[in-house]
Amino acid sequence: MQVALQVERGRRHSVNFRTAERFGLIQEPISPDAPFIKASQDVQSRADTIIGKTGQTQCEAQNISRSEFTNYTCERDLLVEQACTRTASITGHYENTTVTRTYTVPNSDFTYTYDGNKTVNFSFRAPATGTVLSASVAVHFNDKNMYYGFSWWGVNADSVAKRDNGWALPGAAGAALTAGQYSPQGAMLNKNCLSGKQSRCREYAQKTLSWMQGGTQAWMTATLTMQVTDKKWVPDVVWNESCPFSKSEGTLKKTECIEPGSTKTVVVDRCVIPGHAGLLEVQRHVYDPGC
Structure with missing residues (x-):
């Protein structure tokens, strides 16, 4: 109402106002009684009835109680027990090991050769592969008058003037031998040259060759202590299980021994090897069936 009065007063008393109005610079004010204003005011006055619960939250927590029931059917007899059996047995494997062994090399393993003068050379085939720790040699002649020089290791x-002579062989220590291969060579130089007759020494050297090769009138043996690599049998206990059902379908209930353990022996490479007491037994594992 006040706005309308001000407009009318300006129109009567102000030339500038009338000029501005003529050029469209003065807009007609919006009437508070316009229909869209009335409609908005009507909606505002009825807000409580349209929405309801104004000023309160529109979401509320609600407690819901619900139960679900599922039926399961077990197709097994729960009073029946099923059992697996485990039986222990001895097996084993070889392991490499270093051992010290003593070997006697007989005359038959020696090879003798004559050099054409006064010397018989000799060597033997090694009984094993390894390193010599110590060695000795023994020489026998039925003819106690044999006189010779001995050179080896x-x-x-x-x-000396007797049938049997022997020596320790200090040079043998540390020597590497290969089974079946020849040892370093030694020599026997005949010294039975009476009155300086070299032909007699050559004659006895040839006799030495014949006697040593024959092994009855003369012979030689060597004793070797060697460090060698050997194979050692190591026993193992292996469990074998027999189960007529899947263990995943049941629950282990108890374990019982149906055959007590005992000490067993096995024979490997003609050696008797004891087993493990208390392990070679038969066990029975009882399961409850599951669903």
Whole structure:
């Protein structure tokens, strides 16, 4: 109402106002009684009845109680027990090991050769592969008058007037031998040259060759202590299980021994090897069936 009065007063008393109005610079004011204003005011006055619960939250927590029931059917007899059996047995495997062994090399393993003068050379086939720790040699002649010089593995000595002579061989320690291969060579130089007759020494050297090769009138043996690599049998206990059902379908209930353990022995490479006491038994594992 006040706006309308001001407009009318300006129109009567102000030339500038009338000029501005003529050029469209003065807009007609919006009447508060316009229909869209009335409609808005009507909606505002009826807000409580349209929406309801104004000023309160529109979401509320609600407690809901619900139960679900599922039926399961077990197709097994729960009073029946099923059992698996486990039986222990001895097997084993070889492991490499280093051992010290003593070997006696007989005359038959020696090879003798004559050099055409006064010397018989000799060597033997090694009984094993390894390293010599110590060695000795024994020489026998039925003819106690044999006189010779002996050279081998650190020894350079003369025999004495008797049937049996022997020497330790200090030069053998540390020697590497290969089974079946020949040892370092030794020599026997005949010294039965009476009155300086070299032909007699050559004659006895040839006799030495014949006697040693024959092994009855003369012979030689060597004793070797060697460090060698050997195979050792190591026993193993293996469990074998027999189960007529899947263990995943049941629950282990108890374990019982139906055959007590005992000490067993096995024979490997002609050696008797004891087993493990208390392990070679038969066990029975009882399961409850599951659903």
